[in-house]
Structure formats: C-alpha cells, structure tokens
Amino acid sequence: MISMKNIIYILLITLLLSCKNKTVINSTQVNSVQSSQVNTYPESVSRVFKAHGGLDRWNALRTLQFTMNKPNGKEVTLTDLRNRKSLISTNKFQIGYNGTDVWINQDSLHYKGDPKFYYNLMFYFYAMPFILADSGINYENVEPLEFEGATYPGIKISYDAGVGESPEDEYVLYYHPETYKMAWLGYTVTFFSKEKSKEFHFIKYGNWQDVEGMLLPETISWYNYDNNLPTTKRNDLQFVDVKVSKEKPDQTAFNPPQDSEIIE
Numbered sequence: 001m002i003s004m005k006n007i008i009y010i011l012l013i014t015l016l017l018s019c020k021n022k023t024v025i026n027s028t029q030v031n032s033v034q035s036s037q038v039n040t041y042p043e044s045v046s047r048v049f050k051a052h053g054g055l056d057r058w059n060a061l062r063t064l065q066f067t068m069n070k071p072n073g074k075e076v077t078l079t080d081l082r083n084r085k086s087l088i089s090t091n092k093f094q095i096g097y098n099g100t101d102v103w104i105n106q107d108s109l110h111y112k113g114d115p116k117f118y119y120n121l122m123f124y125f126y127a128m129p130f131i132l133a134d135s136g137i138n139y140e141n142v143e144p145l146e147f148e149g150a151t152y153p154g155i156k157i158s159y160d161a162g163v164g165e166s167p168e169d170e171y172v173l174y175y176h177p178e179t180y181k182m183a184w185l186g187y188t189v190t191f192f193s194k195e196k197s198k199e200f201h202f203i204k205y206g207n208w209q210d211v212e213g214m215l216l217p218e219t220i221s222w223y224n225y226d227n228n229l230p231t232t233k234r235n236d237l238q239f240v241d242v243k244v245s246k247e248k249p250d251q252t253a254f255n256p257p258q259d260s261e262i263i264e
Contacts, residue, residue, distance in 0.1 A: 063080065082248075138159070140158070203222055
C-alpha cells in the first residue's frame with residue numbers, strides 16, 4: 001500500500017516534470033519565431049539593410065519627404081511609408097495616390113507622362129534598399145557586376161503574381177562586398193507591356209546622406225547601358241530637404257483637390 005508520503009512525492013515529481021516540459025516547449029516556440037524572423041531575408045540582404053541604418057529603424061518611420069530640383073522648378077514628394085499614399089507637388093501640377101485612386105491636378109497639360117506610372121516611381125528609387133523588404137518578394141543570388149575594375153555581388157529581386165502595379169518588374173541590387181552599402185540598381189520596366197523584359201536599366205548609388213540615422217541617397221546617377229551592363233553616365237539627380245518622421249502625415253494631403261482627374 002502506497003503511503004501518503006509517497007503519494008505526495010510522486011505528485012511533486014509529476015508537477016516538476018510537467019513544468020519542465022512546458023518550459024522546453026515554450027522555449028522551442030520562441031526560438032522558432034525568432035529564427036523565422038531572422039531568416040526572413042537572405043543574410044546578404046539583411047547586411048545591406050543594416051549598412052543603411054537597419055530595417056527596424058526604417059520600419060519605425062511613418063513619413064518620408066524629399067525634394068528634387070528639376071529644370072522647371074522644385075518637385076516635392078511626400079509618402080506615408082505604411083499605406084504608401086503619396087503626393088507629388090510642383091508649381092505646375094500635383095499627382096497623388098489616396099490609397100484607392102491615382103489622381104492629377106493641373107490647370108493645363110503640363111505633365112506629359114502617365115501619372116499611374118510616375119506617382120511612386122521616384123519614391124521606389126529613393127527608398128532603396130529598404131523598398132526591397134516589401135512582402136511578396138523573392139531573392140536570388142546572381143552573377144556579380146564588374147565595373148571599372150570593381151566587383152559588386154548581386155541579388156535579383158522578383159515579385160509574386162499580383163504584387164503591385166507591375167509584378168513582372170525585376171530588380172538586381174548590387175552591393176559593395178566589404179561595406180555592404182548599395183552600389184548599383186539594375187531594373188526592368190514592364191508597366192506598359194505587362195510582360196517580363198530582358199532589358200535592364202542601371203542606376204549608380206554611392207553618394208549617401210545620413211538622415212536621422214538612415215543612410216539615404218543624396219545623388220543617384222543613371223547610366224547608359226549595353227548588353228545589360230552599364231557603360232557611361234547619362235545624368236545625375238540630387239535629393240535635398242530630405243525629412244523622415246515617426247509621425248503619421250496628414251491624410252487629407254493625399255486626397256484629390258476639386259477638379260482633379262482620377263486616372264483609370
């Protein structure tokens with residue numbers, strides 16, 4: 001017959017084992033979640049993000065604004081980094097995206113392009129490399145870029161079907177092998193054809209500015225290209241008055257003014 005003392009002893013052992021097993025399970029679950037978060041991006045991509053200030057710091061931001069000095073005057077781009085609403089303002093026209101519609105507001109036909117193509121174009125180029133952390137992206141190592149005696153490892157970025165206006169777009173991010181700072185961007189344009197393109201255009205990055213701990217472009221340079229390789233510099237574009245904030249921008253700024261044209 002089992003004594004009361006033995007019963008108590010067995011119960012204590014059972015309780016201790018139960019607690020120990022529970023602790024192990026929770027630890028495994030936590031480690032699994034942490035591992036999953038760490039492995040969301042390839043190591044090379046994570047190191048590029050880190051070299052530019054870190055993805056956590058970028059994700060904490062809500063507002064990005066920058067200005068480009070163009071021949072016809074200043075062009076100011078304001079973007080809500082969470083919902084990607086945007087507003088481009090010049091002294092001739094405004095182009096905006098309110099989360100549903102792309103619109104343009106102008107007194108006469110000053111803007112000659114396609115607002116639906118342009119409304120987030122410069123934002124995408126400016127927000128590199130962090131824009132390449134969006135969901136629905138696939139990463140693949142590719143042959144490095146050789147240019148003027150330097151070698152830049154490459155990461156190809158493609159999108160899942162149905163992601164964005166141009167899911168057929170492809171990018172190649174080339175980075176410095178030692179600093180991991182972004183050096184080049186190769187990109188295709190499929191917005192108009194809606195088909196994959198084999199022709200890559202090239203932008204050179206390298207002139208950076210520190211904005212609240214984030215390493216963001218001060219100047220980017222478009223290059224001529226041949227055989228899917230950059231050749232000679234075509235033009236530079238400088239970004240000034242860059243502002244970032246953790247505060248939510250005024251959402252009414254993205255609404256189309258009266259008499260605006262909604263782009264279908």
